[in-house]
Amino acid sequence: MENEIKTNETQETKEEDIKVKTFTEEEVKNLLNAKVQSETDKVRTEYSKKLKTTEDELNKYKPKEKSQAEIELENRLKVLEDKEKEVSKKERLLNISDELEKQGLPKQLNKYLLEVKDTATEINSLKEIFNNAKLDNSFKPQSHASTKDSITKEQFLKMGYTDRLNLFKSNKDLYDRLSK
Structure with missing residues (x-):
């Protein structure tokens, strides 16, 4: 009987739960x-x-705003660096000009050699180019005196009037030399 009561109670609680x-x-x-x-x-x-923690961390790494004195100091430093670069460039130009002059080349070429790293090699190659150009531009006779143009005094004396006239027209210098 007790078992029945317990089962009844559990059934009632289950019914309440099932609602x-x-x-x-x-x-x-x-x-x-x-x-x-x-x-x-x-x-x-x-x-x-x-987001808040990330922003806080980012703000740690952001540069602080610079004071007016710091800005002025940076500007002065930049001006000094620019002047130093300019002086260095002028010094390099003068050194290149001196080397060009020693090699017998025009000093005006220095501006073209300013950015070159190995100036000595470039100056030597320029010197070689200029020397070759001098040789190429030297006098080159267009026609050499050939054997047919060279006439002896005896041949000139044996020539007739028309042959002498043709020689006079074609080679006046030779005619003048032979006629004396």
Whole structure:
């Protein structure tokens, strides 16, 4: 009998648990919206915390704003560096000009050799080019005196009047030399 009572009690509690509450469609939507809103808020809060820590860390690495004195100091330093570069460039131009002059080349070529790393090699090749150009531009006779143009004094004396006239027209210098 005791067993029966216990089973009856458990059945009653089960029946109470089994009671299902039915929701209207509107209530379901409200419950879902509330749950979605709750989860969205959790995610938003989590990401806003992460964003805040990241921004704080980023601000640590950002450069601080410079004072007016620091800005002026940087400007002066930049001006000095520019002047140093300019002086270095002028010194290099003078050294190149001196080397060109020693090699017998025009000093005006220095501006073309300014950016070259190995100036000595370039100056030597320029010297070679200029020397070859001098040789190429030297006098080159267009026609050499051939044997048919060279006439002896005896041959000239044996020539007739028309042959002497042709020689006079074609080679006046030779005619003048032979006629004396």
